Amino acid sequence: MVKKIKNKIMAGFALLITILIVAGSLSIYEFTNMGKSVISLIDDNYKTIADSKTMLEALEREDSGILLLLLGRWEQGREIIQAADSSFLKSLAQAENNITEENEEEHIRRIHESYTNYKALWKRPIVDTEKEGNIVWYFETLHESFLKTKSAVNDLMELNQKNLYHESTQLKNQSRRAIMPAIVAIVSVIIFSILLNFFITRYFVTPIGKLTEVIKTYNPDNRNYSMDMGFNDEIKQLEEEILNLIDKITRRQEK
Amino acid sequence: MRTEVIVRHLGYILLFNGIFLFISFLISFFGGESSAIPLLFSAITCFILGMFPMIFVPVSEDLSFNEGVIIVVAGWTITxxxxxxxxxxxxxxxSFTNAWFESVSGYTTTGSTILNDIEALPKGLLFWRSSTHFIGGIGIILFALLILPQSKSSRIVLLHAEMSEISKSNFRTNARKVIFILVLVYFGLTLSETILLMFAGLNFFDAINHSFATVATGGFSTKNLSVASFHSISVEVIIMVFMVLSGIHFGLLFNTFTGKSQNIFKSSVTRTYILVMALGIIAVALKLFTSGTFNGGDSLRFASFQVISLASTTGFANADSASWPVFTQIILMYFTIQCAMVGSTSGGMKFDRIFLFFKSIKKLITEQNHPNAVVVIKVDKNPISEQLINHTAVFIILYIFIFFLTTVLLTLANVDVMTAFSASIATIGNVGPGFGDVSSLGNFSGLPDIAKWLLSVNMLMGRLEIFNILALFYLKN
Structure with missing residues (x-):
């Protein structure tokens, strides 16, 4: 037990400050981590999901372009296909540069492979060949390849969506971990305050009250003063000094 | 009543918890786990709140009985x-309710869980979960008594408040020695089991966690499928042996290991406890075999493990007994009510009380047949006081009343009868798993929040032997 009143109060406040500093530091640490997690969430998953969506859209546009070619509308069809192809390749390149998840590389390799095969089918002339208006060729050969590529892109998107969900769940827990130290610190400080108030009353206010009572009831005929403060601190010293003083006054009066 | 003295003692208890929280933090920290910061902050909070009263409150030489009761009850609640x-x-x-339920279940060594995926927890948190069993197993107050410099009178007061009257019957020594024996046996069993489980193929982490849970008769496992996940007969046998040992009075175990005369072989209560367990195993195994649930070997294996697990109030599982024939479930339910011996780490009714209850029935019949006879109940040639007999009878009635009341209240919260009844007896008995939705391989997560709070009160009642909590309402200055 700490002996001096000053040290007692200082130690009490030091503990109080420690808990606040620790809670604050841990909250800041967790919030900083949370910020990093949000950025990595966007970088790792969200961008690839957006690229996958662009690729799917491009594939659909390419499919429409091919149907136009089958109808013999060469110029309009080629224009749509070329724009969609460029958009697809651009998104694929972006996804390739943002491989962050396990198996993501394998998914991109599959997209590459199936898209190359798909592209090889429509790259060759369609208008003014036996393919023009050939719906059987479209369904049996081209559409199969189109679905295969689309499925590969969907798989990439699903992988990133799953990880996005997982990461956001982690983020929820992280935000909880950031807030909780503050809540616990608030509750602890309330408990601290109640206890501090109790201890100050019990060990400082009550003894001072007792001393005051003794001085108030001072009677030169009664030498039997006992306050029994119990602790070896400044109040105990004050008690001893008051008793000495009473003793001195009594002796002087006797003389 | 000196509030400041009570607060200082509660501070010791917090410091003690802080040590285990810090060890759990170290596990998390070196494993790079997400639970490191929660564990560190919890440890720091414990240390700071625990140290605070020590700045102001001087060491007290003695404690009154009332102060002792409040320290024990408030100590358990704060813990x-x-x-x-x-x-x-x-x-x-x-959630807060789930965390409270898990914490109470851990400290009271009940072993009921709300977790659907235990293996998703970081190792540091799993260790903390098992540590709550270890701390609660022998009683946080007894741990504190061993470590702290206490006067003789304070130690006696706290020991009396923590242990039931009947628990002390096999200790013929002073308070300090009782605490020493309890802790020595406790640590000895834990260490031996850990080593044996490692020999049986478990890694150190699983071995120590399962040892904590076995010796404390808790039942928290690090695996979703409890002990069944190891698929190892040797692991099951080791755990069974230690579950039996942990369910026996620690004083008798100490005497047995040190070659003293008053040992488990000479204790009629222990012999009857083992005999009843053996009969239960035979009955369950025969039913499992004859009903075609398992072959002969598996029937004996699963029956032995489940009966011992429930009779010792541990609650580990190596099979899902919820799908077993009803007869076997009734037998298992009996063991959930019976619980293990006094002086062990188990909670609940305690076998010794049932033993005394049947002895007092025999006494009543003898007195009816011979109205002038003076019949004294004796256990191992030691006469048992009328006061203790009355105390036991009141305890049993109160115990039955509480689990009946809890069952009724749980059904009010729309829990089905089987789940409500078995959850009530499993929690007040500090056993862990019940039947219905809360079976041995199931969990308590599906219960409504109010049911979880009710059951956690049940667990504390079971652990503190009801009277300590009720005593709070009758304390006089």
Missing amino acids: CLIGTLPYIMWGGEF
């Missing part, structure tokens, strides 16, 4: 509350 901190801070499946 359970502090135990929730790492859980709620970490998140996952832990």
Whole structure:
């Protein structure tokens, strides 16, 4: 037990400050981590999901372009296909540069492979060949390849969506971990305050009250003063000094 | 009543919890786990709140009985509350209610869980979960008594408040020696089991966690499928042996290991406890075999493990007994009510009380047949006082009343009868798993929050032997 009143109060406040500093530091640490997690969430998953969506859209546009070619509308069809192809390749390149998840590389390799095969089918002339208006060729050969590529892109998107969900769940827990130290610190400080108030009353206010009572009831005929403060601190010293003083006054009066 | 003295003692208890929280933090920290910060902050909070009263309150030489009762009850409550901190801070499946339930279940060595995916927990948190069993197993107050410099009178007061009257019957020595024996046996059993489980193929982490849970008769496992996940007969046999040992009076175990005369072989209560367990195993195994549930070997294996697990109030599982024939479930339910011996780490009714209850029935019949006879109940040639007999009878009635009341209240919260009844007896008995939705391989997560709070009160009642909690309402200055 700490002996001096000053040290007692200082130690009490030091503990109080420690808990606040620790809670604050841990909250800041967790919030900083949370910020990093949000950025990595966007970088790792969200961008690839957006690229996958662009690729799917491009594939659909390419499919429409091919149907136009089958109808013999060469110029309009080629224009749509070329724009969609460029958009697809651009998104694929972006996804390739943002491989962050396990198996993501394998998914991109599959997209590459199936898209190359798909592209090889429509790259060759369609208008003014036996393919023009050939719906059987479209369904049996081209559409199969189109679905295969689309499925590969969907798989990439699903992988990133799953990880996005997982990461956001982690983020929820992280935000909880950031807030909780503050809540616990608030509750602890309330408990601290109640206890501090109790201890100050019990060990400082009550003894001072007792001393005051003794001085108030001072009677030169009664030498039997006992306050029994119990602790070896400044109040105990004050008690001893008051008793000495009473003793001195009594002796002087006797003389 | 000196509030400041009570607060200082509660501070010791917090410091003690802080040590285990810090060890759990180190596990998390070196494993790079997400639970490191919640565990560190919980440990720091414990240390700071625990140290605070020591700045102001001087060491007290003595304690009154009332102060002792309040320290024990408030100590357990505050401990359970502090135990929730790492859980709620970490998140996952832990809402405040779930964290409180898990914490109370851990400290009271009940072993009921709200977790659907135990293996998703970081290792540091799993260790903390097992530590709550270890701390609660022998009683946080007894741990504190061993470590702290206490006067003789304070030690006696706290020991009396923590242990029931009947528990002390096999200790013929002073308070300090009782605490020493309890802790020595406790640590000895834990260490031996850990080593044996490692020999049986478990890694150190699983071995120590399962040892904590076995010796404390808790039942928290690090695996979703409990002991069944190891698929190892040797692991099951080791755990069974230690479950039996942990369910026996520690004083008798100490005497047996040190070659003293008053040992488990000479104790009629222990012999009857083992005999009843053996009969239960035979009955369950025969039914499992004849009903075609398992072949002969598996029937004996699963019956032995499940009966011992429930009779010792541990609650580990190596099979899902919820799908077993009804007869076997009734037998298992009996063991859930019976519980293990006094002086062990188990909670609940305790076998010794049932033993005394049947002895007092025999006494009543003899007195009816011979109205002038003076019949004295004796256990191992020691006469048992009328006061203790009355105390036992009142305890049993109160115990039955509480689990009946809890069952009724649980059904009011729309829990089905089987789940409500078995959850009530499993929690007040500090056993862990019940039947219905809360079977041996199931969990308590599906119960409404109000049911979880009710059951956690049940667990504390079971652990503190009801009277300590009731005594709070009758304390006089």
